[in-house]
Amino acid sequence: MAQTLLKRVSVNHFNMLQIRTKATLPQLTFEYKALEPTISRDIMEIHHTKHHNTYVVNYNNTLEKLQTAVAKDDTATIISLAPALRFNGGGHINHSIFWETLTPSSTKRSGDFEKALVENFGSFEEFKKQLSSASVAVQGSGWGWLGFNPQNKKLTITSCANQDPLYSTTGLIPLFGIDVWEHAYYLQYKNVRADYVNAIFDVINWDAVSKRFADASA
Template sequence: MLSSQRVRLANLSPKISSLGAAGARLKHTLPDLPYDYNALEPVISNEIMQIHHQKHHQTYVDNLNATEEKLAAAVAENNLSQVIALQPALKFNGGGHINHSIFWEILSPNGGGTPTGDLLELIKKDFGSFDNMKEELTQASVGIQGSGWGWLGYSKNGRLKIVTCANQDPLQPTTGYFPLFGIDVWEHAYYLQYKNVRPDYVKAIFQVANWEKVGERLANAR
């Protein structure tokens, strides 16, 4: 049993060693918001934005750094069992950091309206119209059981698709789709303002959608 474990660790060692080294070298930090906490009112309140950013996102960052430190130690000790045991925490907190870092950028106090350019043309091609895409993304996001994210994703074959992810699962590693626009439907994202009426929050968030940034993300994905 120990012999087979050593073989598996030897096969994994180049990957996990580089991951552990990266965790030891780098510390993730909470990104600054590109606007003030009250800038998205009345769609998202000042209080929600402060708690969401300073408390929830900061917790994902702190836990991600702590998990990577433990991972580096496990790699250094050739402890394969611990390396495997740390993967759920790495995925959850790493996903939380990735998802929220995208979320802040794709919202704007000057947002709303309709996409333009290549983004709009691709939306029309794959959904028929912008309104159809909004409706499909709204229904998918509202329909998530428990906590998660609704995403407009871009695939390697050049198509757009509405995809949902549970909890903090990051879209691209989980589904292969590049995240363009996402809606956080964890209760901490809306409950203080919208209570249990998730549909109102999801519909309102399109009023602050930063379609210019989403268009930039599409260009980068291509």
């Protein structure tokens, strides 16, 4: 009897936790059409309301399954949920960073961030070249990233497959990423990924990236 009661209490407690930890789709700080002509209104709207939203919904569904499995001490199920957590949770993290680091406004890199770019890559142009090549070279779906390595304090360019989140996969703190899933550019750039990657530098929110750099390196 006491045990049943305890179980019921803990299940209720877990339900409350579940409500509190639900992921939500972040609002954009600009209109869908604001990034034109670099990224079309249609792409932005579908990318945000359909693709990102689906990651959020599926991440929350997977979290629910996880919490049920945890409550039942069902280790086999907990482990089997890992790929869906990585994919949908990763999709949510990656897209949230993406929206934060895009803008229609004119922005400027901070002195510290600019200095770090020059120290690590020689120049902004060289950095752009390296990040572009890494992004264009992604086989299939994935992301090109500029990350901050908290161990050696260096800026690093790399790429991740599918929705693998940068920090969980590499230990690098993400400063900004270029989404090179075809859904990010196909309606406008079709098969020419390189043109999209080149163009996206026109709408990077350098204020936001500089702030992410300041937070990561603090």
